[in-house]
Amino acid sequence: MLLRKISDVGRSGSGRLSRSLAGLEPQTLDRRGFLKRSGLTVGAGAFASQLPLAMMGRAEAATEAKSAATKTETRRTVCTHCSVGCAVDAEVRNGVWVGQEPVFDSPLNLGAHCAKGASVREHGMHHDSHRLKYPMKLVNGKYQRISWDEALNEVSAKLLDIRKQHGPDAAYWIGSSKQSNEQCYLFRKFVSMWGSNNCDHQARICHSTTVAGVANTWGYGAMTNSYNDMQLAKAIMFIGSNAAEAHPVSMLHILHAKETGAKIIVCDPRFTRTAAKADQFVRLRSGSDIPLIYGMLYHIFKNGWEDKKYIEDRVYGMDKIREAAMQWTPDKVQDATGVPEAEVLQMTKTMFENKPSTVVWCMGQTQHTTGNAIVRMMCNLQLALGNVGVSGGGTNIFRGHDNVQGATDVGPNPDSLPGYYGIVTGSWKHWASVWGVDYEWLKGRFASQAMMEKPGITVSRWIDGVLEKNENIDQDPNLHAVIYWGMAPNSQTRGKEMVEAMAKLDLLVVIDPYPSATAAMAAMVRKDGVYLLPAATQYETVGSCTASNRSLQWREKVIDPLFESKPDHTIMYLLAQK
Numbered sequence: 001m002l003l004r005k006i007s008d009v010g011r012s013g014s015g016r017l018s019r020s021l022a023g024l025e026p027q028t029l030d031r032r033g034f035l036k037r038s039g040l041t042v043g044a045g046a047f048a049s050q051l052p053l054a055m056m057g058r059a060e061a062a063t064e065a066k067s068a069a070t071k072t073e074t075r076r077t078v079c080t081h082c083s084v085g086c087a088v089d090a091e092v093r094n095g096v097w098v099g100q101e102p103v104f105d106s107p108l109n110l111g112a113h114c115a116k117g118a119s120v121r122e123h124g125m126h127h128d129s130h131r132l133k134y135p136m137k138l139v140n141g142k143y144q145r146i147s148w149d150e151a152l153n154e155v156s157a158k159l160l161d162i163r164k165q166h167g168p169d170a171a172y173w174i175g176s177s178k179q180s181n182e183q184c185y186l187f188r189k190f191v192s193m194w195g196s197n198n199c200d201h202q203a204r205i206c207h208s209t210t211v212a213g214v215a216n217t218w219g220y221g222a223m224t225n226s227y228n229d230m231q232l233a234k235a236i237m238f239i240g241s242n243a244a245e246a247h248p249v250s251m252l253h254i255l256h257a258k259e260t261g262a263k264i265i266v267c268d269p270r271f272t273r274t275a276a277k278a279d280q281f282v283r284l285r286s287g288s289d290i291p292l293i294y295g296m297l298y299h300i301f302k303n304g305w306e307d308k309k310y311i312e313d314r315v316y317g318m319d320k321i322r323e324a325a326m327q328w329t330p331d332k333v334q335d336a337t338g339v340p341e342a343e344v345l346q347m348t349k350t351m352f353e354n355k356p357s358t359v360v361w362c363m364g365q366t367q368h369t370t371g372n373a374i375v376r377m378m379c380n381l382q383l384a385l386g387n388v389g390v391s392g393g394g395t396n397i398f399r400g401h402d403n404v405q406g407a408t409d410v411g412p413n414p415d416s417l418p419g420y421y422g423i424v425t426g427s428w429k430h431w432a433s434v435w436g437v438d439y440e441w442l443k444g445r446f447a448s449q450a451m452m453e454k455p456g457i458t459v460s461r462w463i464d465g466v467l468e469k470n471e472n473i474d475q476d477p478n479l480h481a482v483i484y485w486g487m488a489p490n491s492q493t494r495g496k497e498m499v500e501a502m503a504k505l506d507l508l509v510v511i512d513p514y515p516s517a518t519a520a521m522a523a524m525v526r527k528d529g530v531y532l533l534p535a536a537t538q539y540e541t542v543g544s545c546t547a548s549n550r551s552l553q554w555r556e557k558v559i560d561p562l563f564e565s566k567p568d569h570t571i572m573y574l575l576a577q578k
Contacts, residue, residue, distance in 0.1 A: 070094065075556040076103065078545055080123075080178060080538050081116040083399040084108055084227070084249045085547025088120060090539070090558040097124035097539070097559050107228055108547060114248035123513075123537050124559050131534070132515050133563035138523060138530035148564065148574075155531050156578030158507045159481060166477040167447045168195035172462050175201040175412035176486025176568075177404035180543025180555065183568045184403070184411030185418055187485070189435060190572050195445030197423060197456030198479075199412035202487055204459045206400050209366040211408055213375030214395065215420075217383075222405055224394030225358065226549040227253045232392030235350050235357035237265040239289065239378070240364025244273035247362075247398045247548075251277075263354050265347050267292065268364065280347055287368060288337040293377040295333030295341075296348040297325035300384050305352040307386025315383050351385060356393035358382075363400070399548040402538075406546030414456030423453050447476060459487070463494055466501040481507040486535065486568065488516035499525055511571060513537045535568050536561035 072093045079086040086109035091099035100121050104111030135151035136143040146154075162170050171194070175187045184201075191199040203211070211221030230236065231253050243250050255277065258264055266278040269286045284292050300306050301322050311318045330341035351357045359382055365374050378395050379388070387393035399405055410418040421427040432439040446452040454474070457465045464472075465479035482505055489498055502508055502518075503525035510518045511533045522530045538545075540561040544554050561567065566574075 072098070075558050077120075077539055077555045077558050078402065078547075078553050079109075079117040079120055080402045081114075081120070082247050083402055083404060083548035084247050085402065085545070085549075085551055085553055086113065086117050086249050087553065088113075088117065090121070090124075092558060095559060097121050107226075108549075108551065109249045110252055112249050112252055117249070120539070124539050124562070130514055131563060132513060132532055132565070134534060135564070136532040138526060138528050141523065141527045143519070143523070143530075143532065148566075151531055151533055152574055152578055155507070155509055155533075156575060158529075160578075162480045162506055163194075166480055168445065169198055169447055169451060169456075169475045170477040170479060171196065171198065171481040171483065172457060172465060172479050173199040173412065174459055174462070174482065174484050174487050175199055175407065177202040177206070177401035177407040177411075178486050178538065179407065179411075179568050180403065180538060180541070180545055181406040181410055181552075182543045183572075184407045186569050186572055188410070188412045188418055190576060191412060192417070192431070192442070193445060193576070195447070197414050197451075197454065198465075198475075199456060200414050200459035200462075201404075201407050201412050202401060202459075203404050203408045203413075205492060206363070206404060207366055207397060207408075209368075209371030210361075210375050210397050213372045214379060214397070216372075217376060217379040218388065221408070223396045223398075223549045224388060225392070225396055226551065229391055229394075230254065230358055230360075230396060231256045231260070233257050233262050233356055233358045234392065235263045235265065235354035237267070237347070237351060237357065237359045238274055238278075239267040239292075239359065239361050240366075240374075241360050241362040241398060242268070242272040242274050242364075243360065243362075243398060244277065250398060263350050265350060267347075280343075280350065282339055282343055282347060285336070285338040287370075289365060289368075289374045290370065290377050291328060291333050291336035292339060292344070293381050294325050294328035295330065295337070295339070295344045296351070296381060297321065297384060298328050298330070298333070299345050299348040300352065300381075301325055303352075305348070306384045310386030311384070314389070318380075318384065321380050321384070351381075355385065356387055356390045357385065358387065358393050358396055360396050360398060362398050397548070402547075403545040405548055405550060406544070406552075409546060414458055423455065425449075425453065428452060451475065460492065463497050463501045466504050467497060480505060481509070483509045483511065484516070484518045485509075485511045488512070488518050489521065490517045495521075502526065505529065507531075509533065511535050511568070513565060533571060534563060534565035535571065536565040540565065541567035541569075 070093060072091050075090045075092055077088050077090055079088055087103035087106035089101045089103055090097055102109055102111050102113045135146050135148055137146050159171060173191045175184060188199065215221035227250055236254060236257060243254065264278045265280045266275040267282040267284055268275060269284060271281060275281045333344060334340055359378050361378060365371065368374055382388050382393065382395055416422050417427050417431050421430065428442065429439050432442045443449055443452055462479060462482060470478055499521050502522045506529060508522050508530045510516060513535050515532060519532055538555060539558040542555060542557045544552055546552050
């Protein structure tokens with residue numbers, strides 16, 4: 001009878017307690033309620049037994065047609081929330097995404113989900129109130145619904161007018177690391193046919209410093225090993241990475257290595273969840289990564305821990321690194337980093353005595369004004385120890401978006417055509433041949449051959465392309481149109497100047513599954529000239545994506561595009577037709 005009294009209190013009470021207790025009542029069943037419901041059930045059974053046969057239906061098994069209509073299909077896709085590349089089996093019934101399971105035979109996620117991955121089905125919900133459902137344009141400071149034909153006609157007309165008045169470089173195209181490899185490739189092709197190198201994507205403010213630093217060290221800007229291979233490491237050093245929170249499933253492989261005896265070192269200004277799993281936590285002063293690594297190299301060279309044969313056979317210029325490292329004595333390192341000599345020596349000894357050892361970093365390394373130099377130092381450390389090109393070793397950079405590696409490989413880079421070909425004459429001739437167009441025709445799409453072979457504006461500087469005096473920018477026109485295609489300015493700095501730049505544009509187009517901050521920022525300062533076009537998510541189309549460790553995976557289409565959204569490549573095609 002105690003529960004009955006609680007229910008009474010819940011009905012007469014007030015506030016949060018009464019509401020929460022009132023919610024218990026439907027599940028509460030005392031003796032009197034049990035007898036009431038039992039009597040009702042018995043009475044219903046007795047009543048049914050008195051019905052004439054004509055009024056009683058015969059129970060039949062579901063027909064094959066009905067069974068087929070409710071059949072659950074399984075479609076394999078890849079989580080879009082980070083770059084680990086976890087495979088997901090989506091369960092679809094009658095075109096509705098009804099469930100999901102992590103893929104147990106995936107070498108990346110090994111049948112596991114993190115909290116982010118477990119929520120991917122929410123992107124395919126018909127009741128998602130956050131989705132951009134149909135094309136819209138800004139009219140008198142308010143967004144109004146328009147048709148796709150209206151949107152495409154008006155946007156294409158305005159773009160062509162800007163091109164005619166100011167040239168092809170007056171438009172800036174911001175692509176996306178969320179698009180598939182095929183869409184990223186088509187986006188770069190689309191902008192090339194438009195006649196400009198003014199395109200970029202999220203990697204610019206993400207791991208572009210890593211790509212440049214690692215590529216300049218050994219030729220390719222990506223992880224050197226796979227997640228699975230890291231299980232073979234005997235020591236793992238995290239610096240500028242909090243994988244336990246940012247890339248949770250990657251920790252499966254790290255913890256497997258730890259279970260087999262690997263030592264884990266975490267260098268970070270703050271104690272993180274990754275640090276909670278470390279054998280040694282090193283708290284360094286923010287921005288002092290280079291002195292810390294020089295401090296490690298000092299002990300390596302002083303104690304003769306470098307891999308002399310490896311360096312002699314495979315490394316060029318290590319003598320200059322040695323010369324610079326010997327100037328970073330322990331007292332100087334401690335002054336710069338705040339890390340005592342004993343801790344630096346201990347972590348260095350751990351990396352030397354437990355080989356192969358690997359180094360992992362993320363945004364904590366790249367998001368510096370000296371990001372390139374920091375990345376080079378990580379590579380130099382591993383080269384000195386002979387840890388590159390060996391299983392369980394290497395430098396492993398955990399990237400951000402699900403296809404940021406693929407977008408960097410084949411996508412809208414302002415200084416390169418797909419495949420890191422660059423933008424010199426020979427590169428353009430090659431891709432003109434691949435695309436089946438005449439090189440001279442393609443060159444004619446650009447303002448000049450000089451502009452054709454000049455890197456475009458980066459996404460972090462498009463604001464200057466709008467606001468700076470014309471003589472201060474390295475192209476003839478200022479920017480008059482910006483197309484945000486799958487990227488938002490949330491993570492960019494200079495917000496006040498960005499709003500000013502948006503106000504000055506002749507045209508701003510946002511193509512995204514969600515309205516994003518771009519639409520809100522533009523509406524703050526504009527009355528018109530802004531268009532929102534709904535793009536489908538990657539679960540509503542097909543395509544491949546490249547995980548951080550360069551694993552290429554194919555996504556099946558889980559569901560049809562929701563509302564009036566269209567896949568990115570379809571929108572490109574429709575715009576190109578105009």
